[in-house]
Amino acid sequence: MKQTRMPVGAMPAWTVFPELEPAERVEPVSRKANKSSYEKSQIRIDRKALPAGVGHLRASVLSFMNMHEYGSLLVNYLRARHKVFIERLKWDVPHVDGLEFDQYDTPLCRWAIIHEYGEVLAGVRMMPTTSKCGMYSYMLRDAQRGLLEGIPTDVLFFEAPVEKRVWEASRLFITDAVPASRRAVVQNLLMEQMSNIAREAGATHVIGIVPALFARWLRRLGLGAVPVGPKFTIDRTSSQAALFNVTQKFVI
Numbered sequence: 001m002k003q004t005r006m007p008v009g010a011m012p013a014w015t016v017f018p019e020l021e022p023a024e025r026v027e028p029v030s031r032k033a034n035k036s037s038y039e040k041s042q043i044r045i046d047r048k049a050l051p052a053g054v055g056h057l058r059a060s061v062l063s064f065m066n067m068h069e070y071g072s073l074l075v076n077y078l079r080a081r082h083k084v085f086i087e088r089l090k091w092d093v094p095h096v097d098g099l100e101f102d103q104y105d106t107p108l109c110r111w112a113i114i115h116e117y118g119e120v121l122a123g124v125r126m127m128p129t130t131s132k133c134g135m136y137s138y139m140l141r142d143a144q145r146g147l148l149e150g151i152p153t154d155v156l157f158f159e160a161p162v163e164k165r166v167w168e169a170s171r172l173f174i175t176d177a178v179p180a181s182r183r184a185v186v187q188n189l190l191m192e193q194m195s196n197i198a199r200e201a202g203a204t205h206v207i208g209i210v211p212a213l214f215a216r217w218l219r220r221l222g223l224g225a226v227p228v229g230p231k232f233t234i235d236r237t238s239s240q241a242a243l244f245n246v247t248q249k250f251v252i
Contacts, residue, residue, distance in 0.1 A: 061111070062111045073115060073118070077113050079098055079100075082095055084173045084175060103134075121178050123173060167201065167203045170209065174186055207242070226242065227242055
């Protein structure tokens with residue numbers, strides 16, 4: 001893939017963000033929504049109406065400070081990433097002993113993990129865009145700087161932000177173990193945790209590379225997601241950078 005450098009004089013992120021809100025806001029469905037509205041939306045969820053067994057799902061946020069409290073959950077999470085990104089998607093990324101990891105799995109990050117009886121079903125890694133560890137910062141910015149093979153340097157339409165109000169989401173996945181009937185529930189729990197991590201850190205936006213189809217899906221979740229970069233392919237996976245607003249508290 002031909003890679004192009006960020007053009008000289010590219011506009012800084014803070015001048016772009018105000019223009020990236022979608023024209024139409026997606027209003028959250030009330031907790032009092034009836035069954036028909038739940039079935040129609042498949043997004044905003046009344047927990048009392050969930051199918052049997054869904055109540056056993058757990059959402060945990062791990063860091064270097066609390067990982068010891070969760071037993072082998074972090075190891076199981078990295079093993080799930082190996083199954084998704086290396087075994088299934090065939091990505092050429094670092095791994096050892098069946099665990100997938102890279103230079104961004106540091107004390108600066110947070111891992112949001114959806115699990116059930118110890119089995120990891122979904123996850124996402126979160127980092128502030130102010131991160132710095134050696135020569136690396138965060139994935140999108142480092143790709144733009146030409147530090148990462150496989151990700152084009154023109155991954156964003158604007159200069160990668162370095163701002164406290166913006167966090168990056170990466171390694172977002174849902175495993176094949178989640179049947180179609182439960183994917184909406186798992187997706188919602190994952191996005192809820194992702195939004196909470198950023199919001200509790202004082203951020204208003206999350207930016208990250210997602211499968212190209214996820215941009216539309218994120219808008220359906222009411223996160224105000226918009227594409228902020230051209231579509232490109234990573235090891236046969238069509239992807240795109242997206243930016244979404246997390247200022248509005250997630251309601252499920």
